[in-house]
Amino acid sequence: MVILSEKLPNGVKPSPARSRRVPLSTRPMDLLYFGFFASHLFASLLLDLQWLYPASLVPKSLRALNEYYIVLSGDPLMGALAGLKHDFGMTWFKTFVTMEAFFQVPVFILGLSALWKGSKKIYPLLLIYATSSATTTLPCLIYILSLPGPTPTTTPLDHTLTFEQRLVLLSGYGPFFLVPLIMVFDFGSRLQKFVSQKPEQKLD
Template sequence: MFLRALEIIFFFYFLSHIPISLMIDLQPLFPVHLYPSKLKNLLHWYAAEFKDPMMMAPPVWFKSFVFCEALVQLPFFPIAAYAFMKGGCKWIRTPAIIYSVHVATTLIPILSHILFNDFTLATHPGPQTLQERLTLVSIYAPYLIIPIMILFTMLFSSTYNSTSTKGNASSKSKKLR
């Protein structure tokens, strides 16, 4: 029951990530004219409201993470959404481990940048107060927390991390021959 609840959370995480990536996250990679004004306005509102200058004038290192999101993560989102909607798909284990480690690793420098960077000279307003920094961290935090939950589920759930006794018996018999 608990595992199924996690799978549903993972399903919605991946499903919701598809439009968020396409409409918002990938905007810094592509020319401005490719996006309709409503989506550009949404990005500008988000960046101003939550003081996220990385989305308006991304540093090169941040742009490289967005590039990885477009090239590696985005194609994985519908596959993962399907696997977790269906539930118990053992084949998703290795790709989910790779995804979760990759995303968690990228979130460490992003969160560090938000918490410790001096944004006073930034072209676009960045967080200045601790409250503003924590608010922006709270926007990015689910993209660290959920991948860690996915990683632990893939590593420690008997559903995703089990080897069949039949497979073990046949490999043992092969070794004895």
């Protein structure tokens, strides 16, 4: 739900009704994005970005949790970063994780604040984020789908997945593709509406 504010003459303060924040609970799509950013920020800082941290700064409990997830799911992408899977040809994924650290994490923080306040100025940045995130997650999904199943000669370092592991990974990576994809169309539509608005109307 979007509320537009009109320009007021200099010195005239907006009325309380005009400047009132629309509760997040009444904006279901923004509430979805808020929850997505909050959970993604948590996962990024505690798990995904361990590869970038000095080993001495990662608590043993978090390292153990990450390793448990990798062993359970067989995640070849996170496993390669943690040294539990072969690392060959994974430069592309390391690049994506670096982007997550230096672009996505700041967007999560800014997005959480702006969505809570109901500010529309964040829309262009969220559209850029969503486009980038959907684009970078899609190769991860394709990679997971393309991996072969285990054979009698398979080692724990090999990039293979059982049917159950593939389902677990698709259910885990899938939302990180679908939600940003929804955001692309949603914020693209919202910004298109702003483009067609009268000059005296603006983003809050």
